[in-house]
Amino acid sequence: MSRLNPQTAxxxxxxxxxxxxxxxxxxxxxxxxxxxxxxSVDAGMSEPEGGDDFLSSDLRMGE
Structure with missing residues (x-):
C-alpha cells in the first residue's frame, strides 16, 4: 500500500x-x-454568539 500524502490524509x-x-x-x-x-476545526452544538446587530427595520431604504 502506498503512503498517503499529508493533504489526502x-x-x-x-x-x-x-x-x-x-x-x-x-x-x-x-x-x-x-x-x-x-x-483547523470549528465545531459546536450551538450557534456561535454574536453576528450582526442589525434589525430588519434598520435596513429600510429612503428614510
Whole structure:
C-alpha cells in the first residue's frame, strides 16, 4: 500500500470528522485543510454568539 500524502490524509480525517459530527447532531462543523496538510476545526452544538446587530427595520431604504 502506498503512503498517503499529508493533504489526502487531512482530507480523509476531515471527512470522517464531518460524518461523525452529523451523526452526533452537531449544529455546525467547519474544517479548513491547509496545503501543508494541517486541519483547523470549528465545531459546536450551538450557534456561535454574536453576528450582526442589525434589525430588519434598520435596513429600510429612503428614510
Amino acid at each position: 487531512a482530507k480523509n480525517t476531515a471527512a470522517a470528522l464531518l460524518r461523525e459530527a452529523r451523526e452526533a447532531g452537531w449544529l455546525r462543523a467547519k474544517f479548513e485543510i491547509r496545503p501543508d496538510g494541517s486541519v
